[in-house]
Amino acid sequence: MTYTRRIRCDIRGIVQGVGFRPFIYRLARRHELSGWVCNSSGGVILEAQGEDAALHLFVFAIRAEAPPLAVITALESEEILASCGDEFIIRESKGGEGAPEISPDWDVCPDCLRELFDPADRRFLYPFITCTNCGPRYSIITGTPYDRPLTTMAPFVMCPLCQGEYYDPADRRFHAQPNGCPLCGPRLTLTDSGGEQVAGDPLAQAIRLLAAGKILAVKGTGGYHLAVDATNDGAVRELRRRKQRDEKPFALMAPGLMEISRFALPDPLEERLIASPERPIVLVRRRDDHNLSPAVAPANGYFGVMLPSTPLQHLLLRENFPALVMTSGNLSDEPIAFRDEDARQRLGITADFFLTHDRSIQTRLDDSVLRVFQGNPLFLRRSRGYAPRAVPLPAGQRSVLAVGAELKGAICLTRGDRAFLSQHIGDLKNPETLASLEETTTHLKKILAIRPELVAHDLHPDYLSTRWAQEMTGIPLVGVQHHHAHLASCMAENGVEGEVMGIIFDGTGFGLDGTVWGGEFLVGGYESFRRAGHIRQVPLPGGDAAVREPFRMALSWLREAFGPAAFELPLPFIASLSEEEKKLFDRMIQRGINSPLTSSCGRLFDGVAALLGVRSAVSYEGQAAIELEGMAEQGGERPPFSFALDATESGCLCLDFSEMIRELMEALLAGHHRGTLARAFHDTVAHGAVELCAAIRQETGLERVLLSGGVFQNRLLAERTHDLLAARNFQVFTHRLVPPNDGGVALGQAVIAGRSRICA
Numbered sequence: 001m002t003y004t005r006r007i008r009c010d011i012r013g014i015v016q017g018v019g020f021r022p023f024i025y026r027l028a029r030r031h032e033l034s035g036w037v038c039n040s041s042g043g044v045i046l047e048a049q050g051e052d053a054a055l056h057l058f059v060f061a062i063r064a065e066a067p068p069l070a071v072i073t074a075l076e077s078e079e080i081l082a083s084c085g086d087e088f089i090i091r092e093s094k095g096g097e098g099a100p101e102i103s104p105d106w107d108v109c110p111d112c113l114r115e116l117f118d119p120a121d122r123r124f125l126y127p128f129i130t131c132t133n134c135g136p137r138y139s140i141i142t143g144t145p146y147d148r149p150l151t152t153m154a155p156f157v158m159c160p161l162c163q164g165e166y167y168d169p170a171d172r173r174f175h176a177q178p179n180g181c182p183l184c185g186p187r188l189t190l191t192d193s194g195g196e197q198v199a200g201d202p203l204a205q206a207i208r209l210l211a212a213g214k215i216l217a218v219k220g221t222g223g224y225h226l227a228v229d230a231t232n233d234g235a236v237r238e239l240r241r242r243k244q245r246d247e248k249p250f251a252l253m254a255p256g257l258m259e260i261s262r263f264a265l266p267d268p269l270e271e272r273l274i275a276s277p278e279r280p281i282v283l284v285r286r287r288d289d290h291n292l293s294p295a296v297a298p299a300n301g302y303f304g305v306m307l308p309s310t311p312l313q314h315l316l317l318r319e320n321f322p323a324l325v326m327t328s329g330n331l332s333d334e335p336i337a338f339r340d341e342d343a344r345q346r347l348g349i350t351a352d353f354f355l356t357h358d359r360s361i362q363t364r365l366d367d368s369v370l371r372v373f374q375g376n377p378l379f380l381r382r383s384r385g386y387a388p389r390a391v392p393l394p395a396g397q398r399s400v401l402a403v404g405a406e407l408k409g410a411i412c413l414t415r416g417d418r419a420f421l422s423q424h425i426g427d428l429k430n431p432e433t434l435a436s437l438e439e440t441t442t443h444l445k446k447i448l449a450i451r452p453e454l455v456a457h458d459l460h461p462d463y464l465s466t467r468w469a470q471e472m473t474g475i476p477l478v479g480v481q482h483h484h485a486h487l488a489s490c491m492a493e494n495g496v497e498g499e500v501m502g503i504i505f506d507g508t509g510f511g512l513d514g515t516v517w518g519g520e521f522l523v524g525g526y527e528s529f530r531r532a533g534h535i536r537q538v539p540l541p542g543g544d545a546a547v548r549e550p551f552r553m554a555l556s557w558l559r560e561a562f563g564p565a566a567f568e569l570p571l572p573f574i575a576s577l578s579e580e581e582k583k584l585f586d587r588m589i590q591r592g593i594n595s596p597l598t599s600s601c602g603r604l605f606d607g608v609a610a611l612l613g614v615r616s617a618v619s620y621e622g623q624a625a626i627e628l629e630g631m632a633e634q635g636g637e638r639p640p641f642s643f644a645l646d647a648t649e650s651g652c653l654c655l656d657f658s659e660m661i662r663e664l665m666e667a668l669l670a671g672h673h674r675g676t677l678a679r680a681f682h683d684t685v686a687h688g689a690v691e692l693c694a695a696i697r698q699e700t701g702l703e704r705v706l707l708s709g710g711v712f713q714n715r716l717l718a719e720r721t722h723d724l725l726a727a728r729n730f731q732v733f734t735h736r737l738v739p740p741n742d743g744g745v746a747l748g749q750a751v752i753a754g755r756s757r758i759c760a
Contacts, residue, residue: 008077012042158180191353269375282305403441434464496706501522505601519535550609657685682714
């Protein structure tokens with residue numbers, strides 16, 4: 001027996017601008033239901049009426065068959081009184097409380113890609129083809145609700161054919177806000193670095209210039225890339241010279257997975273990530289027999305590879321290049337250029353030509369970067385394709401703005417049980433990047449309709465983000481210790497509550513005792529924490545200079561292990577020092593002159609890298625540790641070195657690697673393979689960390705361990721630590737949704753502040 005019912009559904013999540021209303025319309029008609037659907041300020045509302053069985057199937061299909069870009073976070077339904085009517089219609093948007101979630105930018109969908117290369121299609125070779133299932137979203141939105149007037153497509157008046165698609169609920173482009181065609185949509189322009197337009201078809205000319213070895217600034221979804229032919233060694237080296245980027249690897253874009261397989265060795269999961277609609281850069285082991293320029297990724301065993309994410313990129317690459325270097329359009333330490341005039345000013349000395357267009361970018365977006373860890377994706381940079389997708393929180397909390405730290409800047413806004421982490425903004429070391437942080441904050445607060453009750457910041461008084469937060473008036477501030485934020489970030493994304501252990505390994509963080517932390521073992525939760533252990537503190541000779549020159553940390557650890565005799569050891573970086581320099585470094589380390597104490601695991605990696613001859617100086621952050629990991633991957637197996645666990649006067653446990661340094665040095669002088677020694681070093685750090693956790697468990701009974709901090713981007717260390725902990729019956733949690741580095745710190749700050757007792 002069947003009977004007629006009517007239900008009302010309130011659906012929240014990423015359900016606007018993703019083809020959700022026409023999806024509901026078609027679904028309702030399929031099940032012969034009457035009613036209506038419309039956008040609300042908080043998502044989508046619908047009423048549906050029909051036979052009981054049909055309604056059950058309809059509601060089930062909403063989740064099961066949702067459009068590709070949709071993310072449903074809540075679907076609440078209630079039965080209401082039935083009413084008259086036989087049709088199902090799409091109503092105009094409604095106002096009201098709440099705010100929708102915003103879709104990230106996505107790759108070109110298969111339907112649009114097929115039309116792009118179909119000579120019979122009216123959008124054949126059109127560089128801005130899109131529909132409700134793909135294309136730009138977050139990068140073009142200027143306000144909400146997500147309608148064309150509140151996007152950067154507002155200046156483009158649709159032609160009759162595009163209007164017909166836009167207003168037809170049965171069409172794939174129904175209410176596709178970026179909709180356009182060659183007659184009415186955005187258009188390409190090719191100019192030289194002085195702004196003079198190049199004659200001829202912009203796309204064909206751009207391909208010709210790239211093939212000739214020229215450097216092009218190419219406008220993408222969230223900003224400009226600098227592009228060169230990756231097989232042209234001279235062009236790649238010239239790009240390095242002009243961009244002032246000595247050795248940091250360049251990202252590569254290839255037309256397809258087949259082309260990638262000719263210069264790299266992706267496994268099946270890496271291939272799935274590369275080909276996903278988010279189109280991230282994925283770190284993949286490179287082939288030894290590749291034919292790309294050696295200058296693409298010098299001294300690195302991996303390539304960062306991606307597939308095209310815009311129609312223009314598909315057109316540039318297909319059947320033209322095996323790979324293009326596609327690196328961010330900026331100079332070192334600057335944010336990516338995304339406004340046309342700014343790009344011409346900043347990139348004019350780097351690029352020979354500009355391939356651009358007349359659709360404005362509202363929000364700058366760098367490419368996201370991932371690597372695979374333990375059979376899962378691990379973010380190194382979370383940006384285009386993922387931001388500002390929400391991270392679910394373990395519980396609802398007050399609205400917070402968290403401004404992050406200094407490196408790998410990102411902000412976080414919370415609303416209820418959702419955290420919205422911004423795109424990667426960059427290292428906050430100059431006014432330009434700080435201005436980008438401010439713009440991102442203003443824009444996200446507007447489009448997410450969030451009014452923060454608290455502002456969270458790092459404790460370091462000299463971070464630009466901290467100073468900016470402290471200049472805000474009329475809103476309470478919450479200072480959060482750096483490594484506590486790392487712990488809370490990993491807890492929040494894993495939905496963990498209660499008291500846990502955290503191994504937080506990174507380069508630097510302002511410690512509660514005024515020293516530089518970075519090799520921390522914390523016990524606590526969101527509300528509080530204590531430092532239960534740390535790596536032995538050693539001097540940081542020259543402060544920040546030791547980050548740029550890892551040999552300084554090698555001297556510091558060697559001085560701890562060998563005393564004054566360290567300066568007579570037969571190592572190249574020691575031999576390069578004059579007698580006066582040796583005496584100067586000895587005094588600095590012994591007396592603490594411009595040499596603050598640090599427990600940093602990142603600096604330990606730097607010191608060992610210098611000791612093993614990997615790097616005495618670096619040209620980008622983390623270079624020494626990255627290359628040390630590469631060396632270790634080529635090494636054989638050997639037992640770990642010795643280490644000690646001691647108790648400090650403060651009650652902390654101290655993990656002392658001085659004996660490891662002595663044994664490693666002796667093995668090096670005995671002629672042992674450096675790769676094997678590097679692997680044994682990784683193994684020793686992992687074993688030491690696990691032993692310290694075992695000692696904490698004996699004291700506290702805690703079984704849950706979380707791994708966070710930038711050092712855990714190191715796959716070898718992270719996997720070894722994870723496996724050793726699991727073998728000792730610990731429950732191990734790692735990052736999946738946000739980066740373990742400082743790009744995830746804002747999430748931890750936000751949750752700590754939201755759980756605090758500070759009154760708003």
